[in-house]
Structure formats: structure tokens, C-alpha cells
Amino acid sequence: xxxxxxxxxxxxxxxxxxxxxxxxxxxxxxxxxxxxxxxxxxxxxxxxxxxxxxxxxxxxxxxxxxxxxxxxxxxxxxxxxxxxxxxxxxxxxxxxxxxxxxxxxxxxxxxxxxxxxxxxxxxxxxxxxxxxxxxxxxxxxxxxxxxxxxxxxxxxxxxxxxxxxxxxxxxxxxxxxxxxxxxxxxxxxxxxxxxxxxxxxxxxxxxxxxxxxxxxxxxxxxxxxxxxxxxxxxxxxxxxxxxxxxxxxxxxxxxxxxxxxxxxxxxxxxxxxxxxxxxxxxxxxxxxxxxxxxxxxxxxxxxxxxxxxxxxxxxxxxxxxxxxxxxxxxxxxx
Amino acid sequence: xxxxxxxxxxxxxxxxxxxxxxxxxxxxxxxxxxxxxxxxxxxxxxxxxxxxxxxxxxxxxxxxxxxxxxxxxxxxxxxxxxxxxxxxxxxxxxxxxxxxxxxxxxxxxxxxxxxxxxxxxxxxxxxxxxxxxxxxxxxxxxxxxxxxxxxxxxxxxxxxxxxxxxxxxxxxxxxxxxxxxxxxxxxxxxxxxxxxxxxxxxxxxxxxxxxxxxxxxxxxxxxxxxxxxxxxxxxxxxxxxxxxxxxxxxxxxxxxxxxxxxxxxxxxxxxxxxxxxxxxxxxxxxxxxxxxxxxxxxxxxxxxxxxxxxxxxxxxxxxxxxxxx
Numbered sequence: 001x002x003x004x005x006x007x008x009x010x011x012x013x014x015x016x017x018x019x020x021x022x023x024x025x026x027x028x029x030x031x032x033x034x035x036x037x038x039x040x041x042x043x044x045x046x047x048x049x050x051x052x053x054x055x056x057x058x059x060x061x062x063x064x065x066x067x068x069x070x071x072x073x074x075x076x077x078x079x080x081x082x083x084x085x086x087x088x089x090x091x092x093x094x095x096x097x098x099x100x101x102x103x104x105x106x107x108x109x110x111x112x113x114x115x116x117x118x119x120x121x122x123x124x125x126x127x128x129x130x131x132x133x134x135x136x137x138x139x140x141x142x143x144x145x146x147x148x149x150x151x152x153x154x155x156x157x158x159x160x161x162x163x164x165x166x167x168x169x170x171x172x173x174x175x176x177x178x179x180x181x182x183x184x185x186x187x188x189x190x191x192x193x194x195x196x197x198x199x200x201x202x203x204x205x206x207x208x209x210x211x212x213x214x215x216x217x218x219x220x221x222x223x224x225x226x227x228x229x230x231x232x233x234x235x236x237x238x239x240x241x242x243x244x245x246x247x248x249x250x251x252x253x254x255x256x257x258x259x260x261x262x263x264x265x266x267x268x269x270x271x272x273x274x275x276x277x278x279x280x281x282x283x284x285x286x287x288x289x290x291x292x293x294x295x296x297x298x299x300x301x302x303x304x305x306x307x308x309x310x311x312x313x314x315x316x317x318x319x320x321x322x323x324x325x326x327x328x329x330x331x332x333x334x
Numbered sequence: 335x336x337x338x339x340x341x342x343x344x345x346x347x348x349x350x351x352x353x354x355x356x357x358x359x360x361x362x363x364x365x366x367x368x369x370x371x372x373x374x375x376x377x378x379x380x381x382x383x384x385x386x387x388x389x390x391x392x393x394x395x396x397x398x399x400x401x402x403x404x405x406x407x408x409x410x411x412x413x414x415x416x417x418x419x420x421x422x423x424x425x426x427x428x429x430x431x432x433x434x435x436x437x438x439x440x441x442x443x444x445x446x447x448x449x450x451x452x453x454x455x456x457x458x459x460x461x462x463x464x465x466x467x468x469x470x471x472x473x474x475x476x477x478x479x480x481x482x483x484x485x486x487x488x489x490x491x492x493x494x495x496x497x498x499x500x501x502x503x504x505x506x507x508x509x510x511x512x513x514x515x516x517x518x519x520x521x522x523x524x525x526x527x528x529x530x531x532x533x534x535x536x537x538x539x540x541x542x543x544x545x546x547x548x549x550x551x552x553x554x555x556x557x558x559x560x561x562x563x564x565x566x567x568x569x570x571x572x573x574x575x576x577x578x579x580x581x582x583x584x585x586x587x588x589x590x591x592x593x594x595x596x597x598x599x600x601x602x603x604x605x606x607x608x609x610x611x612x613x614x615x616x617x618x619x620x621x622x623x624x625x626x627x628x629x630x631x632x633x634x635x636x637x638x639x640x641x642x643x644x645x646x647x648x649x650x651x652x653x654x655x656x657x658x659x
Contacts, residue, residue, distance in 0.1 A: 064455045064489035071459015074444055098449050106435035108427035109652035143653050168654040
């Protein structure tokens with residue numbers, strides 16, 4: 001692994017620049033992606049480097065942005081289309097779910113759709129209920145889409161490369177609160193296969209399954225529990241569709257206890273899907289019900305105090321781990 | 335400028351092919367030999383034919399839920415079409431798509447579409463790719479009057495105009511959005527007025543006159559192909575059958591007199607009159623074309639009927655490029 005440290009956002013930007021340099025069929029279209037470089041600076045410098053032909057500023061038209069990508073992909077280009085906030089996925093859902101996701105299947109396999117949707121999800125910036133959501137469960141519910149939610153700069157670059165090179169429609173979600181987080185990233189372009197989870201900490205007592213920013217919180221919770229003598233195994237799914245179930249089940253059969261953690265609301269979330277899959281395929285190995293940590297079933301609140309009690313964190317994850325192990329919290333009277 | 339005799343014959347033959355295919359599909363649907371829904375194109379043949387005859391093979395089109403006519407006009411294989419309508423493994427989409435998702439990417443027909451307005455942004459995307467590659471290929475979005483009330487249409491039209499993309503918007507105004515007359519859903523006289531809002535040229539064409547549609551398309555394509563941005567055609571037309579299925583008369587939302595009036599202006603009959611009057615083809619030659627197309631349609635039915643249904647094992651093929659198990 002390289003010892004060069006860059007941010008999550010720089011990893012995205014650098015990866016995209018290298019992908020575009022290597023493949024003239026790749027272009028980017030979206031709101032403010034060109035001259036401005038994107039509202040989160042995701043595309044800084046790319047307009048100067050590649051010009052307006054390949055860095056295309058579009059109207060505020062999410063349906064037409066995705067449609068632009070679909071039409072261009074179906075005739076052989078490799079578009080990257082940007083939705084400024086993950087919440088705006090809902091504005092474009094017909095083009096995403098009824099068109100992009102289904103074309104290949106409906107056309108009997110005759111279409112190839114190498115389109116990547118890039119977007120920014122997650123809470124923590126007091127952006128309110130329409131600019132903070134984690135809507136991955138909606139996307140994962142649609143057959144035909146691949147959905148990627150990296151938690152480190154290294155994964156960001158490698159997974160972005162895999163998304164753009166994939167011949168299926170993919171969605172890669174940056175977490176807005178992690179844009180400045182740093183980590184080691186090789187300078188050269190590399191690819192992390194889609195659908196492969198990473199075991200980011202090995203343990204034997206309980207498995208934490210997570211992705212995106214919560215994968216980082218899980219590592220912090222595991223550190224806390226280690227001080228209490230509990231060895232957590234932490235799995236970062238990285239790709240949430242398709243899910244690397246083999247890695248999850250192997251760990252479940254080893255530790256016999258699972259806590260699934262995501263920032264999205266618990267109700268109808270990926271935790272529910274994972275809990276079902278695990279009990280269907282590893283029921284006899286479980287020593288406790290699969291536990292879930294997620295946001296409560298409400299819109300994301302605006303006020304910082306409300307928002308911080310809404311978004312799960314390492315402390316809440318640690319509590320859930322203790323509960324699944326039937327262990328009292330340190331200092332509590334049991 | 336009148337089109338060459340060859341062009342007129344081409345227009346005619348494509349219209350007849352659409353008409354006979356659709357009439358056959360309607361009968362098969364009524365006999366429960368075609369499952370699902372069917373939205374017949376009968377009555378509107380002059381538009382698909384008029385536009386597609388004016389296109390090059392490399393030009394792309396997107397279509398609608400009423401999409402058989404567009405694929406036939408682009409040169410679609412009737413065997414594969416009929417087989418797809420019947421849900422057979424030999425169909426265009428191996429039975430995965432059906433009437434509303436029929437497509438032929440080799441012919442640059444990028445698909446019928448079950449969502450009203452769904453195909454228009456995709457046509458704009460194809461147009462973007464043509465400009466990106468620096469070629470002079472154009473894309474055509476076919477859609478109905480009802481589509482111009484949905485947001486995707488407006489986003490796509492504005493996108494094409496603001497990025498100056500080589501896209502031709504072809505509105506087939508058959509005056510009804512499913513079962514609702516246009517005047518109750520639109521406060522403008524002509525749909526083409528909407529083109530002006532996006533700064534694109536637009537004209538109204540008699541959609542029952544294949545030569546007029548061909549001529550207007552040829553005109554519009556001159557600027558579109560030259561990279562001067564998108565253009566818009568509103569073709570006034572009528573569908574003889576109900577929105578769905580094969581009923582023609584006795585509908586609550588339109589009068590029988592109206593249907594008969596439009597049928598009296600039938601585009602195929604009108605063109606055949608021109609062909610005979612202008613010595614482009616004799617009645618005998620016209621009958622021979624009709625007979626040969628009918629034989630083609632009959633053969634397609636035979637092919638489709640004899641074809642196998644898809645194997646259940648194919649169910650999960652092509653959800654993505656990797657087969658899921």
C-alpha cells in the first residue's frame with residue numbers, strides 16, 4: 001500500500017481524471033460539474049484539463065441528466081452522470097429505475113449500459129431533510145443496478161474505477177461528511193472489484209456489518225469494545241448491491257453474533273435484508289438475533305442537536321454490541 | 335419538391351407493412367394468442383414511414399408504448415417482432431420485453447418504452463453521443479401529444495436545445511392522451527407552440543400525408559444534421575383503434591363520426607391514389623405489394639407460432655452482464 005495520504009474527495013477526483021485520460025469515451029455531465037467543478041469540488045480542475053466537451057454543465061434537469069447518460073451509453077459511450085445530492089435520485093427515479101436498470105433485461109440482453117451515476121449522500125452537515133438522506137435501500141431494491149458506498153479514500157478510487165469500467169449501470173455514493181478524510185492511496189489507477197466486501201478488523205466475538213461512514217464508526221466502536229475484552233470483526237461491504245454475502249455468512253458462522261449498522265433509517269433498510277439473509281442461511285450458527293443499528297424512522301432533522309441524536313455513532317453501536325452479547329456497559333449496575 | 339417514385343414506393347411499402355402487421359397483431363391479441371397489452375399504431379403509419387424513409391441507417395430513434403410502427407419503419411424483422419409479441423424465445427428480446435419494449439439496436443432503434451416520456455431523454459442522450467463523436471448522425475424521439483405534458487419531455491427538450499444537440503422531436507398528435515381529449519389537458523392550440531419555449535424551430539405537418547411528413551423531416555434534418563440544434567415536428571394524426579386493444583367504435587371519449595371522418599383520410603389509401611394518378615405504380619402493382627407484405631406477415635405469424643417459449647432457466651439472464659444464480 002502506498003504511504004501517500006490524500007483525501008476521500010481527492011481520491012475521487014484523481015481517479016476520475018486518470019480514468020478520463022485513459023478512455024476518451026468517458027465524459028461527465030451534471031449540474032455545475034464543469035466550470036465550477038461541482039458544489040463539493042468533486043470535479044475541480046477537470047474542466048480546465050478536459051474542456052467543456054467532456055465536462056458538461058447541464059440544466060437542473062435530473063431526469064434528462066440520467067437520460068443523457070442512458071442514451072449515450074446505449075450507443076457506446078461510457079458516461080459519468082452526476083446528481084448533486086443523493087436526495088435528487090428521487091427526482092430522476094423513472095430514468096434510473098424504469099429505464100437504466102431494466103434496459104438490458106427488457107431488451108433480452110441486447111443493450112449494454114456502462115453508465116455511472118455519481119452522487120453525495122449522508123447526514124451530518126445540517127443540510128436538512130431533503131439534502132441528507134441515505135436512500136441506498138431504494139436503489140438496491142431495483143434489479144439491474146449496482147450500488148457502491150465507499151468509506152475510505154483507497155476504496156473510493158478503486159471502486160470508482162470499477163464502476164466506470166463496468167458495463168452495467170452503477171451508482172457510487174460519496175458520504176458528504178467524509179470528503180476531507182485522509183488515507184493512503186496509490187498514485188496509479190487501480191480497480192477494486194464490485195461486490196467484494198473488506199474485513200477491516202478481524203475478531204471472534206461479534207461481527208459488525210456496515211458501509212460508508214458507518215464503517216468508520218464501527219471501527220471506533222470495535223476499539224472501545226476491545227478495551228472491554230470483546231474482539232469485534234468489522235466488515236465494510238463497500239458495494240451494497242450486489243452484497244458480498246459470502247463474506248458476511250463466513251463471519252457469522254465464526255462469531256455467531258451480528259450487528260448490522262447503517263445511517264439510513266432502520267425501517268425497510270439494508271439491515272432488514274441482511275438480517276433476513278443471515279437467518280435464512282446461517283440460522284443454526286446464531287447465538288443471538290441479528291441486531292440492527294440505524295437512524296430512527298423520521299426525516300433527517302436540521303438542528304445540529306437533533307441531527308446528532310439522529311445519526312448513529314460509535315457509542316450507539318457499542319451499546320448494541322453489548323446488548324447482543326448481554327454485557328453491561330462499563331460502570332453500569334447490572 | 336416532390337419525392338422520387340422510389341421514395342414514394344418506399345413510403346407506401348413501409349406503411350402497408352405496419353398496417354398489415356398491426357392488423358394481424360390485433361387479431362392475434364383478440365384471440366388470446368398475444369399476452370399482455372397491445373397499443374396499435376394503425377392510422378398513424380404515415381409518420382413512422384415518412385420520418386424513417388428520410389433517415390439514414392445510422393440515425394437512432396426512440397419510441398413509445400405504441401412502438402411497433404417505428405420498428406417496422408426502421409426495417410424491423412417481422413418474424414422477431416411477432417415472436418416477441420407472443421413472448422417467444424426467438425423474439426427480439428427473447429420474450430423479456432414484449433410489445434412495449436421491442437427494440438433493435440443493430441437498426442439503431444433504441445426501444446419502445448412503457449413509460450410515457452421515458453424515451454425522449456434517451457434520444458437526447460444518443461444525440462449527445464453523436465455530437466460528442468463529431469459525426470453527423472441524428473437521433474429522433476417519437477412521442478405523442480400526451481408526452482408533452484410530462485416533465486421528462488420538457489427537461490429533454492431544454493437539454494437538447496441548450497446543448498445544441500442533433501435531435502429531431504417528432505410529436506404524433508393523435509388528439510387523445512389515452513382516453514382523454516387533448517383540449518382538456520392542454521391550453522394551447524398546437525403542440526408545436528411548446529418548441530418555441532425551448533428556442534427550437536417547429537412546424538405542423540399533416541400526419542396523414544406520408545409525402546408531407548417525409549418532406550418536413552427532410553427539411554428539418556438539414557439544420558439538425560448540420561449541427562444547428564434540435565427541431566420539432568408536430569404531425570396531426572389519429573389512431574383508429576382504442577388506446578389499448580382493437581375496439582374502434584362505440585367509445586365514450588370520442589364519437590364514431592369522428593373516427594369515420596379520419597378513416598376517410600386514410601394515409602395509405604391517399605398515397606395509393608397519388609401513386610396511381612402519377613403513374614408511380616399501377617393498381618396491379620400496388621395489389622402485388624400488398625400481397626407480398628401480407629405473405630411476409632403471415633410467415634411471421636407462422637414463425638412466431640412455431641417458436642418455443644423461453645426456458646424458465648433464462649429467467650435471471652441479463653439482469654446485469656453477469657448471470658445471477
